């Protein structure tokens with residue numbers, strides 16, 4: 001049986017060296033960022049690997065920048081820095097709120113946004129927020145650079161479309177249009193709001209003259225991956241930004257959910273949470289549409 005000491009460990013200082021080290025490591029090679037997921041997986045041997053490539057010595061992978069028509073967040077940016085960012089709070093409230101309720105402050109001080117997406121947990125907090133904000137990930141791999149929507153990266157519980165030699169370098173979030181608002185809510189088992197989600201919901205809306213012209217809803221812990229509740233989104237389009245519309249969309253979101261029962265919650269309770277949390281996320285997103293800096 002492989003033990004911790006059996007894998008090669010490297011700390012490259014350039015992206016190309018890191019990609020080469022991962023490619024050399026083969027199918028089980030892993031990027032190490034904050035380590036809040038990976039180190040646990042290695043310690044309990046849920047994951048056996050041949051190579052761990054620590055990317056923290058590579059410059060340029062952290063930070064939050066205003067690019068004008070978009071915001072850029074480096075993959076190594078800590079959750080705690082996203083939580084503290086005024087730019088993120090003003091432009092992308094759903095992401096700011098998701099960061100502020102991910103785990104506890106000590107975990108947030110280590111955890112990175114790239115690691116949250118790379119882990120691909122169905123219970124991810126940042127994933128649903130990034131999805132409703134239309135975020136894309138920039139990726140460096142053996143074939144060069146490419147950009148993919150975050151929602152397209154998730155393929156299954158703990159699985160992404162990334163090759164083992166791919167590294168997410170940063171995330172690009174479009175600047176919100178006028179009348180756009182967003183929000184994220186979750187409920188954890190202890191009710192503290194900072195433990196792993198029994199269920200989570202993020203929503204974004206674009207409102208013109210009181211009518212929702214576009215709405216996005218993404219759910220967590222309500223299916224095998226963070227996913228868009230497309231039937232609920234359909235309910236929103238072209239309808240007044242009013243309580244009746246919100247209730248109809250929340251009902252549709254419960255139908256979009258396909259939860260399992262586990263130690264945190266039964267499937268039927270999660271279906272109820274899909275309805276309740278979608279309701280709350282939509283109300284908050286509509287309220288924030290008047291506050292977001294476009």
Ligand SMILES: Cc1cc2nc3c(=O)[nH]c(=O)nc-3n(C[C@H](O)[C@H](O)[C@H](O)COP(=O)(O)OP(=O)(O)OC[C@H]3O[C@@H](n4cnc5c(N)ncnc54)[C@H](O)[C@@H]3O)c2cc1C
Nearest residue numbers: 031033034035036037038103111112114115116118125168
């Ligand atoms: C006590 C505790 C509570 C937690 N609570 C929550 C919670 O409430 N909500 C929540 O969403 N998560 C929670 N988590 C999970 C975890 O903290 C987050 O998923 C975190 O964001 C992972 O980031 P990291 O930098 O630590 O990733 P790492 O552990 O370093 O990596 C995680 C995975 O992503 C891959 N990866 C990392 N960076 C990249 C990159 N740039 N490109 C490609 N792949 C990459 C790694 O290879 C690995 O497979 C919790 C974890 C703990 C230990």
